[in-house]
Amino acid sequence: MAINFVSMGNQDIINYNIKCKKTDLFVDLEKQLYRDYPQFKEVETYFQVGATKINRFKTVEQNKIKDNDVISVFRIDN
Numbered sequence: 001m002a003i004n005f006v007s008m009g010n011q012d013i014i015n016y017n018i019k020c021k022k023t024d025l026f027v028d029l030e031k032q033l034y035r036d037y038p039q040f041k042e043v044e045t046y047f048q049v050g051a052t053k054i055n056r057f058k059t060v061e062q063n064k065i066k067d068n069d070v071i072s073v074f075r076i077d078n
Contacts, residue, residue, distance in 0.1 A: 001067035003060070005033055008072045013037055022061035026054055033073075044076040 001020060007013035016036065018029050026047070034041045047054040049071055054063045065071070 001060070003029070003065055004068070004070045005073055006070055007040075008074050010075070012039065013073055020060055022059065022065075024060050025056075026058060026060060026063055026065075027056040029060070030056060040073070040075075046074050046076065048072045048074065 001022060002017050003020060005013050005016040005018070013033075016033065018032055020029055030047070047056075049063065049065050049069050052064065054065070054071065
């Protein structure tokens, strides 16, 4: 399956696609994202699919993420 990441509030991530399995932990996908967008390692972030916040330490399936879903990436500015 594949999921797409889009950053909210800025145009840093327009359409970043990651191939994964439904049994992959979301935190592993997050690590892949940070390899290509290292600026996001420097700020606090959270992720949503639809209106549901994603739990980083659950699998893709446990987070109810489906093939071709769009994951919104939000920066928390303190």
